[in-house]
Amino acid sequence: MIRVVRWALLLAFAVYFFIPLLAMLDFSTRKIGGAGRTLDAWKALGQDSQLTHAIGASLALAVCTVVLMLVLLLPTMIWVRIRLPKMTRVIEFLCLLPLTIPALVIVVGISGVYAWVNYFFGYSPIVLTFAYVVLVLPYSYRALDASLSSIDVITLAEAARSLGAGWYSVIVRVIVPNVWPGVLSAAFISVALVLGEYTFASLLGNYNTLPVAIALFGKSSGTISVAASLASMLFAAVLLLGLSFFGGRRRMSKGTSS
Amino acid sequence: MNTGTPVQLVDLERSYGGVRALDGLTLDISPGEMVVLLGPSGCGKTTALRILAGLEQANSGQVRVGGADLTNTSANKRDMGMVFQAYSLFPHLTVAENVAFGLKLHGRSLAVRTKRAQEMLELVGLVQQGDRYPVQLSGGQQQRVALARALAIEPAVLLLDEPLSALDAKVRVQLRDEIRRIQLEVGTTTLFVTHDQEEALAVADRVGVMNAGRLEQIATPTELYSSPATPFVAEFVGLSNRLPAAVDGDVAVVMGNRIPALPGSARAGVALVRPESVRLVADKLGAATVTTIAFLGALSRVTCTLDDGTTVLGQLGSSDAIALTLGDRVRLDLATTPVLVVPAA
Ligand SMILES: Nc1ncnc2c1ncn2[C@@H]1O[C@H](COP(=O)(O)OP(=O)(O)O)[C@@H](O)[C@H]1O
Ligand SMILES: [Mg+2]
Numbered sequence: 001m002i003r004v005v006r007w008a009l010l011l012a013f014a015v016y017f018f019i020p021l022l023a024m025l026d027f028s029t030r031k032i033g034g035a036g037r038t039l040d041a042w043k044a045l046g047q048d049s050q051l052t053h054a055i056g057a058s059l060a061l062a063v064c065t066v067v068l069m070l071v072l073l074l075p076t077m078i079w080v081r082i083r084l085p086k087m088t089r090v091i092e093f094l095c096l097l098p099l100t101i102p103a104l105v106i107v108v109g110i111s112g113v114y115a116w117v118n119y120f121f122g123y124s125p126i127v128l129t130f131a132y133v134v135l136v137l138p139y140s141y142r143a144l145d146a147s148l149s150s151i152d153v154i155t156l157a158e159a160a161r162s163l164g165a166g167w168y169s170v171i172v173r174v175i176v177p178n179v180w181p182g183v184l185s186a187a188f189i190s191v192a193l194v195l196g197e198y199t200f201a202s203l204l205g206n207y208n209t210l211p212v213a214i215a216l217f218g219k220s221s222g223t224i225s226v227a228a229s230l231a232s233m234l235f236a237a238v239l240l241l242g243l244s245f246f247g248g249r250r251r252m253s254k255g256t257s258s
Numbered sequence: 259m260n261t262g263t264p265v266q267l268v269d270l271e272r273s274y275g276g277v278r279a280l281d282g283l284t285l286d287i288s289p290g291e292m293v294v295l296l297g298p299s300g301c302g303k304t305t306a307l308r309i310l311a312g313l314e315q316a317n318s319g320q321v322r323v324g325g326a327d328l329t330n331t332s333a334n335k336r337d338m339g340m341v342f343q344a345y346s347l348f349p350h351l352t353v354a355e356n357v358a359f360g361l362k363l364h365g366r367s368l369a370v371r372t373k374r375a376q377e378m379l380e381l382v383g384l385v386q387q388g389d390r391y392p393v394q395l396s397g398g399q400q401q402r403v404a405l406a407r408a409l410a411i412e413p414a415v416l417l418l419d420e421p422l423s424a425l426d427a428k429v430r431v432q433l434r435d436e437i438r439r440i441q442l443e444v445g446t447t448t449l450f451v452t453h454d455q456e457e458a459l460a461v462a463d464r465v466g467v468m469n470a471g472r473l474e475q476i477a478t479p480t481e482l483y484s485s486p487a488t489p490f491v492a493e494f495v496g497l498s499n500r501l502p503a504a505v506d507g508d509v510a511v512v513m514g515n516r517i518p519a520l521p522g523s524a525r526a527g528v529a530l531v532r533p534e535s536v537r538l539v540a541d542k543l544g545a546a547t548v549t550t551i552a553f554l555g556a557l558s559r560v561t562c563t564l565d566d567g568t569t570v571l572g573q574l575g576s577s578d579a580i581a582l583t584l585g586d587r588v589r590l591d592l593a594t595t596p597v598l599v600v601p602a603a
Contacts, residue, residue: 159407161333163339163407163408164360166334180350
């Protein structure tokens with residue numbers, strides 16, 4: 001009985017998720033004004049320079065966001081655990097704050113700042129990294145916090161220090177390898193958020209990121225726009241699978257390195 | 259393999275808010291010596307050890323190792339091996355990698371690291387487990403690996419903070435003796451912290467008894483047991499009967515027995531008498547009645563009650579205790595082991 005319910009639920013979810021995707025696939029391969037299938041819309045993806053730029057920009061943004069987020073958040077969280085446990089609540093509150101503020105409000109709030117950011121760093125989608133780090137903070141914090149809670153950070157750090165490790169070695173050689181699953185999931189969710197983010201990119205300066213480009217295409221060519229959205233979703237899925245595979249492999253093979 | 263380094267803690271003070279964890283602790287450890295800090299929970303043992311390790315800063319005082327002042331040296335530059343109370347092996351590394359970790363940080367080549375890790379695992383008897391991960395080991399094995407890891411870097415000082423307290427009784431005794439054997443073999447100056455007096459007396463060259471952030475007495479285990487310098491030491495180390503006594507010159511009169519009084523005894527009060535100094539002799543005219551008999555294996559502990567209600571605990575060989583039954587009248591004799599007389603509470 002339970003098995004039946006389980007499969008029924010699984011099927012219901014599959015239908016719920018896949019019907020829109022299949023519909024997108026169907027729509028993006030239709031011949032306009034006629035019957036039959038064509039891949040014209042998909043071919044156009046690789047040929048439109050605005051779109052390829054947008055894809056590049058979004059990928060670069062995803063990478064920069066993940067890197068900056070990890071560089072800022074991970075050492076801070078480790079430090080707070082080891083040296084400033086009283087600050088835990090404050091840090092948690094600050095990190096979760098973006099969750100409670102609507103994106104539109106943040107955009108209005110920081111658009112003034114972005115005038116300066118553009119002035120200093122030039123007008124390029126990459127500057128969105130700063131806003132995106134704030135955006136992904138709550139999710140990354142949660143993922144890293146769960147991972148850090150699963151190990152005895154203080155004792156491990158002290159053991160490493162007594163063996164001669166400086167703080168850099170403590171973080172890179174001892175803590176990070178043991179919270180790697182948390183680092184990966186923080187990275188996943190950040191990538192997924194960045195690849196789908198529209199509000200900031202569009203309203204902060206109409207930067208040419210993938211979602212913005214897709215929205216733009218929606219106005220000129222429906223099929224290309226839908227093909228691009230489907231492609232970006234598939235791409236994100238493949239990327240996440242790849243990352244988790246890489247993460248799994250790393251954990252499996254750690255026995256042989258020293 | 260190691261000639262040992264002298265360690266000096268000079269007048270260490272450390273407060274946490276209103277709590278004085280260390281209140282002027284001074285301690286000298288000779289090269290190659292194993293000193294055990296013994297005291298009740300919260301008396302500052304861990305704090306002392308952590309200050310020596312550099313994991314905690316003293317408010318005042320000095321830490322000297324091998325003549326050099328390390329008071330302001332950071333923990334990773336102090337060259338000390340540490341074994342923690344909590345399991346502290348790096349979960350992502352194998353046993354052998356854990357042991358080699360410190361050597362890697364010290365820039366040793368892979369060949370040297372492998373060889374040394376192997377030697378260390380031999381020393382603690384875990385060569386077979388080199389490729390395992392910490393989660394695959396028992397608690398006792400994990401602490402052995404932690405010891406091997408601490409010793410692998412040939413530290414100037416070995417620090418152990420209640421390394422056995424998470425283990426069950428049998429493993430605890432085994433590993434305790436093994437730690438001592440290994441310590442004697444490598445000759446590293448060692449500070450061991452515990453609240454378990456049996457553990458302390460079993461492994462130490464000298465035991466330092468701590469109370470409220472200061473050292474009450476530091477002496478060899480036998481000296482500590484037979485000549486406690488303060489009431490606290492007498493009561494904390496071993497069991498003691500508290501029997502009314504009067505002191506006459508350097509002789510204490512306890513229940514009609516004349517026994518040498520230890521230096522520092524009060525003029526009158528109670529004598530702290532070890533159970534093994536109490537002899538129980540079955541005697542119909544004796545002054546006491548047997549109230550409980552506890553069989554402990556080779557030894558038995560017998561409590562008896564005097565007619566005035568005072569209870570006295572005696573310890574005797576089980577073969578002698580067999581002759582006694584509950585309710586028997588017994589005569590009490592005291593051995594002439596010197597006793598400390600403290601003011602009655
Ligand atoms: N990090 C700390 N913060 C506040 N109080 C502490 C801290 N570390 C130790 N103490 C206090 O200092 C005293 C001594 O602690 P500790 O050295 O751990 O004792 P022991 O190891 O002998 O049990 C205790 O009263 C303890 O509560
Ligand atoms: Mg302690």
